[in-house]
Amino acid sequence: MQERLQKVIAQSGVCSRRKAEELILAGKVKVNGKTVSILGTKVYPSDRIMVDGQLLSKEEKVYYVLNKPKGCVTTAKDDKDRKTVMDYVPSGARLFPVGRLDYDTSGVLLMTNDGAFANKMTHPRYHLPKTYEINLQGILSDEDVKKLRRGFTHNGEKFASAKVFIKNTDFARDRMLLDLTIYEGHNHQVKNMMAALGHQVRRLHRSRFGFVTVDDLRPGECRRLKPYDVRKLIAMSEEKN
Helix, strand or coil, X not given: CCEXXXXXXXXCCCCCHHHHHHHHHCCCEEECXXXXXXXXXXXXXXXXXXXXXXXXXXXXXXXXXXXXXXXXXXXXXXXXXXXXXXXXXXXXXXXXXXXXXXXXXXXXXXEECCHHHHHHHHCCCCCCCEEEEEEEECCCCHHHHHHHHHCEEECCEEECCCEEEEEEEECCCCEEEEEEEECCCCCCHHHHHHHHCCCEEEEEEEEEECCECCCCCCXXXXXXXXXXXXXXXXXXXXXXX
């Protein structure tokens, strides 16, 4: 199957897609010995690609799941010198996180070097389910639960319907433990949903992404996904498409 040249270059890890486009326009990319300077040129997997005099390597696609601990950021580097998720994956692996978890949020985080896979896991049109365990300050009313289950709008922000399972209610301390399954992936979405209902999230743990869990991993541990797991996640995304 053919793919756009700039996309192939970017997925190889040499540079970003924008930089790849600049290199193509500058005449610094060759395909099978011929200079290519037209954006949108498509190439086959078997094509020999040279970028600025260097042969493009065919990088093996790898997939990991990390039990992200609290107290680290979901980026490759941090200008505040905080721990990042890259501190917990195999050294030397060119990986990037699939989506994002907040600094103080723990749980399932996929890591890969496959841009197409990452897009399928995070793009809004695919709607993969993600389950969060929420330790909530405050107790949801029956009406709150109904709102979550049918979807609601708050101050112009729309929240799609979600699945809710109440695990424990502590009336004495005004706290609640619940599982919330959402099909969107906006920044701070779970915290924003709870805030819209007038409650604050005390602790947040993503317990499931699709069918993937981290029940077998301690915080900070990761494991490589099996090919079957990757195929199943892709199939789930396509079912929702």
